[in-house]
Amino acid sequence: MTERPILLAAGGTGGHLFPAAALAQELSRRGIAVELATDERAEKYGVEFPARAIHRIPSATLAGRSPLAMARTFTRLGIGYFGALALLRRVKPRAVIGFGGYPTLPPIIAARTLGIPTAIHEQNAVMGRANRLLSRFADRIAVSFSPTKLLGEKAGAKARLTGTPVRDAVLAVRDVPYLPPEPAGRLLLLVFGGSQGAHFFSELIPAALAKLPLHIRTRLTLVQQAREEDLPALSAAFATSGIAAHLAAFFRDLPERVAVAHLVIARSGASTVAELMAIGRPALLVPLPHALDNDQLENATRLEQGGGGWCMRQADLTPERLASELEKLFTSPALLAEAAAKAKAMGERGAVTKLADLAEELCKDKG
Structure with a gap:
């Protein structure tokens, strides 16, 4: 595998980690090393995540609108940003790709600071809040639905429809035919x-x-x-x-x-x-x-x-x-x-291929 990896950043839930895992599996097949930046919620998924290394980045989700809640959130995100800067300087990734959730904010913004190419992937039919914020920093945006609600005009200009990639475990049963229930059957x-x-x-x-x-x-x-x-x-x-x-x-x-x-x-x-x-x-x-x-x-x-x-x-x-x-x-x-x-x-059968192609193009764009 190549020495410098592509760093994937994802919030620590299955909804963000599963498509990231699907991309990691495809990039590994192409001989590209992958590392993951996530938060502590990923513990139950992290053992199985197909990455060379998994890094925990301090992060927080905006849980309230009170001044105190917002101050706590942005303080923790600030700590995460400096942690992400240190991580990126050490790992030297070829690109950073985010999969949504507030834990993606520090790595993507830090990558922008260091001139590392970035992309974000939106799995939902409506652009999430973290991805809307990151859309102004990311070089590329991959979307799963057309149209995607709340995708602004400027962000839309650098968006590409890829679909949401699914894990190998899903691909393994993709061609199992649907058999409707038989009369008096189970x-x-x-x-x-x-x-x-x-x-x-x-x-x-x-x-x-x-x-x-x-x-x-x-x-x-x-x-x-x-x-x-x-x-x-x-x-x-x-x-x-x-x-x-x-x-x-x-x-x-x-x-x-x-x-x-x-x-x-x-x-x-x-x-x-x-x-x-x-x-x-x-x-x-x-x-x-x-x-x-x-x-x-x-x-x-x-x-x-x-x-x-x-x-x-x-x-x-x-x-x-x-x-x-x-x-x-x-x-x-x-x-x-x-x-x-x-x-x-x-279903988009070629979603993981399209997203992996985008990742490779991203690496080539800035050498």
């Missing part, structure tokens, strides 16, 4: 929601499934990701309603489970939507309410407009309504198959 439902959705689904799903007709409940096999503390109550609820359920706090083989599901219920973070489109599976998406800039609502709406799924707002979602929607879908295999095909058609 119905496979997958539910996951991340840290901010799992508890809501743990309350909603048992109540909704209990209201399904007996002829559907007896055919149903549920796989649900839930918080550790919710698992005992969930298990008891499904035993009472007679539903076969496989429950866990985390599924390492989630892409494989998506590939065999007849229907997915999930939040609509950018990586979730990208992986559903890559594999081609129909989904009921419940956007995280009160999210900044309504990015999850925008993502879910785009998938619904393309015919690849259905967007349901959490405030409007009752057990009765969800049971009604599930009964309609599970008794309409042709409708599920059509949504699966349309979701697949919306």
Whole structure:
């Protein structure tokens, strides 16, 4: 591999780290070394991140508008900036590419200070706040949707549509065909929601499934990701309603489970939507309410407009309504198959290649 790496900067959540990991895997195949700058939240992902080295940069997310909260945030970001300057002088990366979240601010701004070429990638259908700020500093901007809301005119001039790259684990099941449920056959439902959705689904799903007709409940096999503390109550609820359920706090083989599901219920973070489109599976998406800039609502709406799924707002979602929607879908295999095909058609198959090409061009631009 080349001695000088490309440094990827990403907030410490799966939504930012997964597309960064996908790019790292592709760059490694091309013989380009990769290092990662992130924050302490990445611990549970960092062990598996395909990077030569992982660096923790002090950072903070703007959690409030009070003068004290803002002062704390910008103080920590300032500390992160000087830490990033020291890191970049030591690592000497060929380029720095950010994947959103406030932890990307110090490395990208420090790279700009040192004249290192930079790019940012926006996974959502609406430009995030950190990326909007960084768009004035970055040399290139990669976007996943066209159009991307809140992408200004100046930023749009240096933007390129790449799509959101997905991990190798997703690519491995991308060509598994969708098989709609057969009459009287098993119905496979997958539910996951991340840290901010799992508890809501743990309350909603048992109540909704209990209201399904007996002829559907007896055919149903549920796989649900839930918080550790919710698992005992969930298990008891499904035993009472007679539903076969496989429950866990985390599924390492989630892409494989998506590939065999007849229907997915999930939040609509950018990586979730990208992986559903890559594999081609129909989904009921419940956007995280009160999210900044309504990015999850925008993502879910785009998938619904393309015919690849259905967007349901959490405030409007009752057990009765969800049971009604599930009964309609599970008794309409042709409708599920059509949504699966349309979701697949919306996926960008060459996203990781396009983004890796952009990264290599970025390195060549300034030698």
